[in-house]
Amino acid sequence: MSSKLKLATAWLDGCSGCHMSFLDMDERLLELAELVDVVYSPVVDTKDFPDNVDIALVEGAVASVDDEKKIRKIRAHSRMLIAMGDCAITGNVPSMRNPIGPDAILDRAYFENATIQPQIPCVVVPKLLKTVKPIHEFVKVDVFLPGCPPSADTFHTALTALITGEPLDIPALTRFGA
Amino acid sequence: MTIEELEQIAKTVQLENSRYDYEVNVCMDLACASQGAGLLRDALSRLAEASGKKVLIRKTGCMGPCSSGPLVRVDPDDTLYAKVKETNAEAIINSLGEKPVAELQCDLNEHFDKQVRVVLENAGHIDPEKIDDYISRDGYKALLTALTEMTPNGVVHRITESGLRGRGGGGYPTGLKWGTVAKASGDVKYVVCNGDEGDPGAFMDRSVMEGDPHRVIEGMAIAAYAVGASKGFIYVRAEYPVAVARLTTALREARRRGLLGSGICNTTFNFDIEIRLGAGAFVCGEETALLASIEGRRGTPKPRPPYPAVSGLWGKPTLINNVETYANIAPIVRNGGKWFFNMGSERSKGTKVFALTGRIKNTGLIEVPLGIKLWEIIDVIGGGVPGGHKLKAIQTGGPSGGCIPADMMSLGVSYDALMAAGSIMGSGGMIVMDDTSCMVNVARFFVEFCMTESCGKCIPCRAGTAQMYTLLTRICDGTGTMDDLELLIELCDTVRETSLCGLGQTAPNPVLSTLKYFKNEYLEHIMHKRCPAGVCSMAGAPAAQTAAAEVLA
Amino acid sequence: MTEAPFDVKTLEIDGRELSARRGQTILEVARENDINIPTLCNMEGLSNVGACRLCLVEIKGSNKLLPACVATVSEGMVVSTNTERLQKHRRNILELLFAERNHVCSVCVSNGHCELQSMAQDQGLTHVRMPYRNPHLPVDASHERFTVDHNRCILCTRCVRVCGEIEGAHVWDVMGRGIDSMVITDLHEDWGKSTCTRCGKCVQVCPTGALFDKSKIGSDHPKYPDFLPYLNLMREAR
Ligand SMILES: Cc1cc2nc3c(=O)[nH]c(=O)nc-3n(C[C@H](O)[C@H](O)[C@H](O)COP(=O)(O)O)c2cc1C
Ligand code: SF4
Ligand code: SF4
Ligand code: SF4
Ligand code: SF4
Ligand code: SF4
Ligand code: FES
Ligand code: FES
Numbered sequence: 018m019s020s021k022l023k024l025a026t027a028w029l030d031g032c033s034g035c036h037m038s039f040l041d042m043d044e045r046l047l048e049l050a051e052l053v054d055v056v057y058s059p060v061v062d063t064k065d066f067p068d069n070v071d072i073a074l075v076e077g078a079v080a081s082v083d084d085e086k087k088i089r090k091i092r093a094h095s096r097m098l099i100a101m102g103d104c105a106i107t108g109n110v111p112s113m114r115n116p117i118g119p120d121a122i123l124d125r126a127y128f129e130n131a132t133i134q135p136q137i138p139c140v141v142v143p144k145l146l147k148t149v150k151p152i153h154e155f156v157k158v159d160v161f162l163p164g165c166p167p168s169a170d171t172f173h174t175a176l177t178a179l180i181t182g183e184p185l186d187i188p189a190l191t192r193f194g195a
Numbered sequence: 196m197t198i199e200e201l202e203q204i205a206k207t208v209q210l211e212n213s214r215y216d217y218e219v220n221v222c223m224d225l226a227c228a229s230q231g232a233g234l235l236r237d238a239l240s241r242l243a244e245a246s247g248k249k250v251l252i253r254k255t256g257c258m259g260p261c262s263s264g265p266l267v268r269v270d271p272d273d274t275l276y277a278k279v280k281e282t283n284a285e286a287i288i289n290s291l292g293e294k295p296v297a298e299l300q301c302d303l304n305e306h307f308d309k310q311v312r313v314v315l316e317n318a319g320h321i322d323p324e325k326i327d328d329y330i331s332r333d334g335y336k337a338l339l340t341a342l343t344e345m346t347p348n349g350v351v352h353r354i355t356e357s358g359l360r361g362r363g364g365g366g367y368p369t370g371l372k373w374g375t376v377a378k379a380s381g382d383v384k385y386v387v388c389n390g391d392e393g394d395p396g397a398f399m400d401r402s403v404m405e406g407d408p409h410r411v412i413e414g415m416a417i418a419a420y421a422v423g424a425s426k427g428f429i430y431v432r433a434e435y436p437v438a439v440a441r442l443t444t445a446l447r448e449a450r451r452r453g454l455l456g457s458g459i460c461n462t463t464f465n466f467d468i469e470i471r472l473g474a475g476a477f478v479c480g481e482e483t484a485l486l487a488s489i490e491g492r493r494g495t496p497k498p499r500p501p502y503p504a505v506s507g508l509w510g511k512p513t514l515i516n517n518v519e520t521y522a523n524i525a526p527i528v529r530n531g532g533k534w535f536f537n538m539g540s541e542r543s544k545g546t547k548v549f550a551l552t553g554r555i556k557n558t559g560l561i562e563v564p565l566g567i568k569l570w571e572i573i574d575v576i577g578g579g580v581p582g583g584h585k586l587k588a589i590q591t592g593g594p595s596g597g598c599i600p601a602d603m604m605s606l607g608v609s610y611d612a613l614m615a616a617g618s619i620m621g622s623g624g625m626i627v628m629d630d631t632s633c634m635v636n637v638a639r640f641f642v643e644f645c646m647t648e649s650c651g652k653c654i655p656c657r658a659g660t661a662q663m664y665t666l667l668t669r670i671c672d673g674t675g676t677m678d679d680l681e682l683l684i685e686l687c688d689t690v691r692e693t694s695l696c697g698l699g700q701t702a703p704n705p706v707l708s709t710l711k712y713f714k715n716e717y718l719e720h721i722m723h724k725r726c727p728a729g730v731c732s733m734a735g736a737p738a739a740q741t742a743a744a745e746v747l748a
Numbered sequence: 749m750t751e752a753p754f755d756v757k758t759l760e761i762d763g764r765e766l767s768a769r770r771g772q773t774i775l776e777v778a779r780e781n782d783i784n785i786p787t788l789c790n791m792e793g794l795s796n797v798g799a800c801r802l803c804l805v806e807i808k809g810s811n812k813l814l815p816a817c818v819a820t821v822s823e824g825m826v827v828s829t830n831t832e833r834l835q836k837h838r839r840n841i842l843e844l845l846f847a848e849r850n851h852v853c854s855v856c857v858s859n860g861h862c863e864l865q866s867m868a869q870d871q872g873l874t875h876v877r878m879p880y881r882n883p884h885l886p887v888d889a890s891h892e893r894f895t896v897d898h899n900r901c902i903l904c905t906r907c908v909r910v911c912g913e914i915e916g917a918h919v920w921d922v923m924g925r926g927i928d929s930m931v932i933t934d935l936h937e938d939w940g941k942s943t944c945t946r947c948g949k950c951v952q953v954c955p956t957g958a959l960f961d962k963s964k965i966g967s968d969h970p971k972y973p974d975f976l977p978y979l980n981l982m983r984e985a986r
């Protein structure tokens with residue numbers, strides 16, 4: 018068995034920007050690959066979230082029943098859960114619909130603004146929750162990395178520290194909206 | 196007006212009253228009036244006249260045991276009739292000079308025996324719209340004594356000696372406050388009476404203002420003399436139109452008798468009072484907000500210091516006291532500080548008026564010596580919990596007070612004991628709760644009150660009470676978690692310690708005290724999704740449970 | 749004669765022996781000595797309202813916390829400005845502010861120039877535990893030059909004070925109570941139709957993205973509230 022830590026990254030209601038920024042670590046990713054195996058991620062081809070993940074990085078807010086299921090599963094199978102980016106931490110952009118509710122948004126997107134076959138989708142698309150919430154409203158989160166997105170440097174410093182057990186001062190690295 | 200003239204008036208009234216063989220006092224205050232006391236009085240007057248007996252029919256303020264209303268007290272025998280209907284008028288008039296009407300007589304002896312009436316000494320005995328009635332019961336004697344025989348310092352000293360503490364909630368020593376204002380330098384000083392009484396369910400101050408308005412005016416005039424003020428304000432909430440009308444009449448009558456105005460009682464003392472109406476916001480009872488409101492600004496509290504005693508109305512030294520505090524002044528001046536000091540418990544002297552409500556037989560106004568045990572109030576004066584239910588807790592201190600559990604009924608009622616038990620004296624609300632009350636829901640109710648009454652100026656109270664309410668609602672509807680409870684407790688701590696005024700500082704009390712004594716109920720709601728009292732619907736619980744079940748899937 | 753010594757107070761702040769003039773606030777003395785106390789409602793040049801409660805400090809011998817922006821110094825006072833207890837309260841207060849309205853920093857005009865945002869960072873806030881309230885709030889863009897976005901307002905009332913106390917126009921005021929409080933222009937009329945003189949002072953003193961200048965794009969919106977003390981000095985000099 019490999020002694021490397023198992024790393025997973027997941028994507029809920031977010032723009033994928035956090036994942037992009039993660040990939041922006043560029044050559045430092047190779048360094049990271051020495052320390053971890055990426056066992057699940059939008060960038061690798063695994064269908065199911067594996068067991069016994071050591072570190073899970075989650076992008077995006079919880080906006081649908083699907084997201085809720087996913088985040089509970091991720092939590093149940095991961096040792097350390099990191100909320101990555103403002104969407105996961107505050108709701109951020111996806112939560113901007115909260116004051117007006119999901120119906121108004123659906124109407125706007127699929128009905129009022131649609132030119133062909135205006136209709137609210139009821140299959141395939143998961144049901145939206147009434148309010149978009151940060152992931153810690155559903156499960157316990159161990160580390161919060163704010164930023165929209167957190168910079169590649171932030172990722173690098175934070176992950177290195179978390180893997181090696183060095184002290185980590187997140188507010189010194191990043192903030193909401195950074 | 197001189198002492199002699201005052202005595203002359205008293206004599207005249209007594210003489211006039213002695214022309215009657217009987218005095219029939221009918222309570223015309225809110226609770227009794229709403230149950231037909233008006234018609235009853237008309238019937239009594241009519242029948243008395245027809246009977247040819249010499250009867251004085253008098254309308255009075257609240258007599259106390261409102262739940263037994265309408266009440267009628269017949270003097271000189273001091274017979275009390277309860278639940279009197281218009282149709283009983285004939286029997287009452289017929290009984291004068293004969294045996295009392297047995298079936299109307301109520302057994303309220305125990306109810307009254309444990310009470311000591313200082314503030315309410317005139318309740319049920321005088322017509323609040325007649326200054327002469329007040330004078331006939333030693334009214335304004337204290338003012339004249341103070342003006343003619345005592346120095347302002349002497350008055351302050353007497354109040355200090357009495358050990359009187361403010362009845363508006365804080366319990367600040369009244370003599371100390373008067374001394375501060377007296378010593379404060381300023382050409383102009385003000386005396387203000389706080390009649391805002393915003394606690395839901397409380398009506399002690401209303402009752403005094405409506406039932407015995409001159410007592411408040413006399414107390415304020417004595418205070419003005421003691422601190423060197425010549426102008427006073429009574430701040431009454433606009434929801435108390437009767438109190439405003441009675442006070443207006445009383446002020447006019449007092450002026451006509453030379454008891455207010457310039458050169459009062461042939462001395463150099465000038466003093467007059469204006470009434471100011473409050474818009475009925477709870478926070479306007481807070482002293483700095485109240486003063487802002489009198490000045491015509493938005494009623495929001497200000498950081499203290501400076502205290503009003505140093506810089507109050509328009510920046511001038513201002514004495515602000517509660518209605519009941521002022522109502523205690525005349526008796527203290529009349530009977531001496533020692534007399535008052537000898538009543539009550541070690542650090543809480545005198546008596547306190549409470550509005551007793553909730554799950555209790557005799558609801559209404561009571562006045563008890565401080566130090567009285569809670570069980571004496573509940574079991575003896577209140578007549579116990581009706582309907583075979585069990586006493587669960589007593590809530591004192593208004594919306595920001597706390598709940599005291601049934602097993603602490605041997606607690607003596609005093610500022611310090613209530614504080615130590617996690618509640619407060621407050622202005623005198625006392626709500627009795629039995630086993631049909633859910634304590635989490637009770638806490639939520641009071642937090643909701645504080646949330647809607649918050650003025651919104653400071654963050655911890657404005658947003659903190661709203662968050663506390665959200666968290667409590669979660670617990671009540673079955674979606675609450677242990678994390679929510681933990682956050683709620685932490686929030687209580689921040690709101691209590693960082694809010695600007697008393698409203699925010701005390702808003703967590705209902706939560707903290709129920710958590711202290713009834714934590715189990717919180718845990719039942721959270722862990723077992725069950726409301727032990729069966730009050731909360733727990734409507735959100737099934738959803739929460741399914742969601743949790745899905746994780747395991 | 750010997751009046752002077754009474755006008756100088758010595759006190760201790762965070763272990764440092766300091767002297768101050770009588771009547772100075774704890775905050776003024778701390779700032780003169782480069783001791784940082786977080787503030788949001790305070791603004792040099794405006795009256796103090798003691799409303800945000802972030803500047804609360806501990807005084808030795810008293811359990812009561814005092815707002816440094818209004819509490820004046822006294823002889824022998826021992827002040828602590830950054831205890832664990834204070835830090836916890838400050839974080840909670842900031843959390844309350846973030847949860848109260850809709851702060852979406854990433855798309856906010858003030859991103860990177862916001863006092864609330866940087867204070868959250870300074871106080872080590874990485875997430876908000878309080879449930880977000882998500883209120884539905886208006887944005888008034890009727891003014892030709894400025895916009896008020898109530899989603900970002902923290903009700904510090906700096907705008908109210910600067911407009912009343914400095915500009916003398918008294919356009920801003922607070923309406924409603926408790927959690928429903930809102931700043932309004934005139935008697936709740938559109939800002940564009942109000943008696944505003946368009947001086948822009950309120951926009952400059954607003955600590956957040958609630959008031960902003962329409963001519964700026966995106967989050968390129970730094971504010972310059974430093975004009976106030978100078979303005980006051982100039983006025984006094986006249
Ligand atoms: C939120 C709040 C509401 C208050 N409401 C009242 C009130 O309705 N009546 C009152 O007499 N005092 C009220 N007080 C207390 C007053 O601020 C003040 O302490 C009191 O009027 C002083 O009078 P006392 O010394 O005679 O008690 C209130 C205080 C707070 C913080
Ligand atoms: S935090 Fe920003 S970058 Fe990350 S997913 Fe959300 S919107 Fe995209
Ligand atoms: S504690 Fe509440 S009522 Fe008092 S000033 Fe603050 S917001 Fe207003
Ligand atoms: S006002 Fe400040 S804290 Fe609020 S969203 Fe804008 S930048 Fe963020
Ligand atoms: S811009 Fe208008 S509202 Fe703002 S301070 Fe100036 S006058 Fe007042
Ligand atoms: S608009 Fe700006 S300055 Fe005015 S109260 Fe809101 S946050 Fe403060
Ligand atoms: S109203 Fe009549 S006894 Fe109280
Ligand atoms: S800065 Fe002192 S309370 Fe806001």
